[in-house]
Amino acid sequence: MTLRLIAVHAHPDDESSKGAATYAHYLDQGAEVLIVSCTGGERGDVLNELVARDPKSKRDLSGLRRDEMARARDIIGFEHRWLGYQDSGLPDEGDPLPPGSFADIPAKISAEALVRIVRDFRPHVMITYNERGGYPHPDHIRCHEISRIAWETAGDATAYPDAGAPWSIKKLYYEEIFNVERVNTVYQWLVDNDPDSPLVGQVAEMREWMSKRAFRGTAKIDVGRFFERRDEALRAHASQVPPDSPFFFWSNELQRAAWPFEDFRLAASRVATSEFEADLFQGIEEGA
Incomplete structure (x- = not known):
């Protein structure tokens, strides 16, 4: 049996800044990894001056970010699906969300699209954001909400009956990488x-x-040898990740010496496991 992991992210580039080394690690171990991007990142700022000079960044930012996502996908090697929602942007406090954007649509409606993907891919482990979305961006919070709904309902034949045959995910994790x-x-x-x-x-x-x-992490995954590939995937998202990005604040040599891990918190489990883990698939038996 091939073990399968699904990670649900709000925007293209989130998958590379929040777990790419872990995805590369499990792919190297023979697992299948699927990344879901809930939105196209259409309302993100272009943070790289060189990319901002490209007319496509003004004419077709959505298309540009899709191209970047495809490059990051090829670098790490995961499968990828778009959930199909529009980026909500980051409105000022008190301002309304853009109508029809991801965070404007009720979570129970959007969750059906994710449940359909879960039932098709049949993952054993899901990774998503914590209750605050990792940080309080409306799309990150909505990503957490629909992931929880999918965790709770994907195995229930009475929930979303038109979204495929039921499948229960074994373990749910929140990323806790920057801690x-x-x-x-x-x-x-x-x-x-x-x-x-x-x-x-x-x-x-x-x-x-x-x-x-x-710090609430419960799982430390030793992925130091994949830091260069993680960084290459990050740089593929050039519109969001300029050369002097804070993501490259520490050298990979320093990170490998001091903290060669990516961290996750076990949020829910349907299998027995230990309090602290070094493997996200711990407790999931072959043939499960």
Whole structure:
């Protein structure tokens, strides 16, 4: 039996910044990995000056981001599907959501499209965002909501009866990749091994503003050897990831020495497993 993992993300580029090394790791192990992008990222800003000079970034940003997503897909090697919704943007507080955008449509309606994909792909593990969406973007929050609905209903034949044969996912995880424990560990490694590095002060500032974020991760996946491929996939999303992006703040050598992991929190499980894990498929028996 081939193990299968599905990861549900809000926009193209989220899959590369939030778990790409883990996807590469499991593909290398022989698993199947499917990424679902809920929206096309049409309302995202173009953050790369060179890309902003490309007329396509103004004429057809949606098409540009689809091209970028295809390159990232080919770099990591996962399967990919669009859920088909329109990016909601990030309205100012108190401003309405764009009509018909992903976050404007009730979660129970949008969840049917995801349930259909789940029942077709039949994954054993689902990864998505936590209750706050990882950060409070309306599309990230809606992504969490429809993922929870899919987790709860995909195996129920009475729910969305026209969306395919029921399939129960075994485990649900939230990504916890950028976390305070990681930052603290990198800081201590720098103090112990490279105290004159300019990164010491910068990471100290990062520790300060992250200090109130409790670390809730339960699974550490050792994926350091895939960091270069993760970065290549990130750079494929050139409209969102300029060369000086904060994603490349730390060298991969430093990350491998101090924290060669991507972290996840087990949010729900239908199989017995341990409190802390080194494998997202732990507890899922062959033939399940």
